[in-house]
Amino acid sequence: MTIDALDLDIDVARIRRLLDGRWADVRDQARETLRDPVFVPREGLTLDEQRDHIFEQALAISKSDGPKLLFPKEYGGLDEVGGAISGFETQAFGDLSLLVKGGVQWGLFGGTVRNLGTKRHHDRYLEDILSLALPGCFAMTETGHGSDVQSLRTTATYDPATDEFVISTPDDEARKDYIGNAARHGRMAAVFAQLITNDESHGVHAFLVPIRDETGEIQPGVRIEDDGIKAGLNGVDNGRISFDGVRIPRDNLLDRFGTVAADGTYSSSIESENKRFFTMLGALVQGRISISGAAVSAAKKALLIAVRYGDRRRQFKAPDSETEIAVLDYLAHQRVLLPALAKTYALSFAQAELVGELHEVQTECTDDDAARRKLETFAAALKAVSTWHATKTIQDCREACGGAGYLAENQVAGLKADTDVFTTFEGDNTVLLQLVAKTLLTNFQAEFGELDSIGTVRFVAEHVAEVVIERTGARALFQRIVDAIPGTDEDTNLTDRDYQLSLIAFREKHTLEGVARRLKKGFEADEDPFVVFNHAQDHLLLAARAHADARIMEAFAAAVERMEDGDTKVLMSRLADLHALATIEAERAWFLEHNRLTPTRSKAITTAVNDLCHALRPFASDLVEAFGIPDELITAPIARK
């Protein structure tokens, strides 16, 4: 099979509209906002100056519509969560410290007050949070516990004598750590702590704790340390907070899902402590979705810079020629940048679906647990894949720009440093993928609430003779494909979309069934449950990645299907081919091991990826320009227009 050269007349604006999607107007507004000279980065600032500069820029952002989209209309907001995240994604084309600073204030701190608090908290705080009059922190992670939030050790003990909670940090391992806004600007913190009343613990809840007064003085009993210089995001003032018996009014418990009466009686609408905990955490899913979107935007910016440079940079002459060759004309260079570009498109479409689902779930205020579970699973899967993709792509772009990529002025180094933490914050990627696998294995929501991570897995294996796997989030469009086992027919065209999807979906189904069987066998043999789980951990993670791969490719295929016929659709279809075949190529060992590819077919896929790189290369520039990144934000001399 050979892929022919493409002779196409491309409408870049149309691709951009496709990417911009439902909240295109919000994205355009965010682009306009970022063009303001106030957002031009300043060089040579000290650490404190950087932080203050970012705070000033955040004040400017607070006056735009961006943050308002996250807030209820009663408090000056616009209440359009899908738009808020679309705007956030666009803002990620700009300074990422500014993005994260705002994300902490409006998304995490504001989101906690909104989603875990009740009306009295909203009335008292939301307007000030929106305007940045009350800068706040999201104090969840501790030095000793990040991913395992249920094991946090900060305590909030109710004292009925004074109608107060007493917040305490038992030791340095329980300090709140890496907390944005803590080291310099935060006045109040949403502190996650074990709620104790009448000598009984009711699990982790969130409490509003003042940490500085209006003059910036640190409150008595509060100790704040500076996390100091970080790999990147140095405009954000991360720090550590400890509490030495700090007293706060009972009212400061964010009590949407659990409350304490004056006499200390605890009550909650959700009886199971475990389910309550996951419900609270689930209410914060938008943070994870925002980071996934920001990662995709950062990859786009790096690709724009690398493709512009690769188009322009020439090195080595062709034989019998005096013309030097543009580095993007080399297969090896195409192989680095073009599959990354195709995957970035795929992730954009998957992200748009994810944001759409979030928007539906939140605006319909549904109590549909299944929909929420689906959303959380999709968010966890996509966050892991998007952020790893950003880390890898930005690294590859750095190398593709050679020594020039190492200079700060060319922006790729900064993107690399700033986004590096994305893979571990808002949920460590490995932990998130385990969560995905666990949820896929269950589908037994009623019982789910009571089980811990390994317990859930054991439950599934012990009680379900035949593991029924429904594809979480699979759309009907592709259901028929999932049911079919792809053959190893050498004649099917590799660019047949159904064939591509069926291979990718088969891997998802087969890995999940395999891990379920494996766990069942281990538990039935009554082996140590941790050993059973741990021996299968790589298999679990594989199943989660396979699920993510399938969802992402399906999103790309669906986006192409929705397009009107024409040259632009042909281009997007070829790009989808590249993504599908590069995904299959990367996993071809698995397909060979499971007899879904013959050796000949497997080699043909590599050839097809090469051919697609060659065919798409002339359109690389169009494809990155369609991201719509404002020129004002591309200051890199190697990529200036």
Next chain:
Amino acid sequence: MTIDALDLDIDVARIRRLLDGRWADVRDQARETLRDPVFVPREGLTLDEQRDHIFEQALAISKSDGPKLLFPKEYGGLDEVGGAISGFETQAFGDLSLLVKGGVQWGLFGGTVRNLGTKRHHDRYLEDILSLALPGCFAMTETGHGSDVQSLRTTATYDPATDEFVISTPDDEARKDYIGNAARHGRMAAVFAQLITNDESHGVHAFLVPIRDETGEIQPGVRIEDDGIKAGLNGVDNGRISFDGVRIPRDNLLDRFGTVAADGTYSSSIESENKRFFTMLGALVQGRISISGAAVSAAKKALLIAVRYGDRRRQFKAPDSETEIAVLDYLAHQRVLLPALAKTYALSFAQAELVGELHEVQTECTDDDAARRKLETFAAALKAVSTWHATKTIQDCREACGGAGYLAENQVAGLKADTDVFTTFEGDNTVLLQLVAKTLLTNFQAEFGELDSIGTVRFVAEHVAEVVIERTGARALFQRIVDAIPGTDEDTNLTDRDYQLSLIAFREKHTLEGVARRLKKGFEADEDPFVVFNHAQDHLLLAARAHADARIMEAFAAAVERMEDGDTKVLMSRLADLHALATIEAERAWFLEHNRLTPTRSKAITTAVNDLCHALRPFASDLVEAFGIPDELITAPIARK
């Protein structure tokens, strides 16, 4: 197959001696030097202060034996190149800006004067270079040309009227760029420029050009710009240098391989311009070897930090248990760190062989072209693999340390930022791998000199009916294995070393033969040579990587074979198994495609890698402590003893 748990009594000091190898005394001396408090990093310095601080530290280094090892005894040196590089590798456990600053001064600038200059240059400059009285630059790369050194555009035109060369930068694309020591401290530069005399160009030569006077004033006609902030290595003052008709005495041509008489007549001991160029470049191979070694050291430091943390950090409880699990007990965590640790050992042993070969070639002052070619090929292959390994491993260690890994105080972030450029400086890795493939394809050294990269390939394909592939640098010990085609026998034990080596060697041989056949076919069909070359580029790079993989595994196997029997040897043998099987696992798609692995066998390899991770996990700590990194250099709170 299952790998049993290991019950071993390990002698860490013995592993360390094995790693320290022939120049253990030099390494120990370098460790002592780095313990001096003068080398404690200072925080919060401005860019210029950082640079000056590094310069002061370099002055301290100049008084140690380290740099002296690179210089001839007549000029105060110790003349022991193998020791010099071993010391450099050890120094890489410390500050990498300091390392690179010294590398520029003594390795690149000093090395150029020594290796391309003649006695009068040595007499005049070497002592001052060694003492840092004459800080210098290695001005090769230009903004427009890095990898393609032959196309540099700076000119040095001889003017017989004044017995001078006139150095000129035609335009900004021909500025010398990324030049260490240029922005602040350099007084003289070894400038690579096209030598023109009597209206004839003789290709690139090196010239000594004063760029600042003794007070630090920039010389007339010289323009210096600052490259500014970089992703890392900010203690090194990189800059851009342009020359506007700067006149230097004829004597300043470094004329070991080509000279100009007073009347402008050019003469050289090497007739072919191309061969002369590659001979000059070859004389600078030690820079590449040094970077390869430094990359391995940086990976070691990151692994020490991540393994200490992974041993200590606990997260999530096992079911029915109150004890949290050390993160290094999770399979997924082991999977990230332990194969990286095994590969780091493999690379250490390969690097030791490389340094040994360099030492032999240089001390024997041999004119053996074949030995030099072998050395350069091995150096190019190992530099590419080592630096990519460092980039990946340090990134993985960052993620393995979670949020803590993102804080500067925990050192991994700095390692990442500083080493990032290693993959593209001292030869872009992709270009180097192409060089490796090209050399492997030829073995026809006499004709080689006259051909460019593609020309060489064409030559091979056109004139050699049967491509004879001798494994460059393969040691006799393993030759028998190369000749054997490994079967797909399911019964061979996966830990059989001969089986492992034969698989890895088969891949090397087969990829190389395949690409040779493919190129031959293309050229015989008279296709456009660039197209033929470009279509096979990924195949060429694969062949080079396969060659590197084989050399590296062979070095590990040989190191284990040399050990005395005992528990420590058993451990190292298991570690070699892990490296071999992880290498085969990573490339198992290729082996499946070429019918060297059955699907069942392929899956068994994955199981074996998991088992080996489990078996080696209790020894992870011993294995990183054996690197012998001084505790004074591990300031990371998460890894302090």
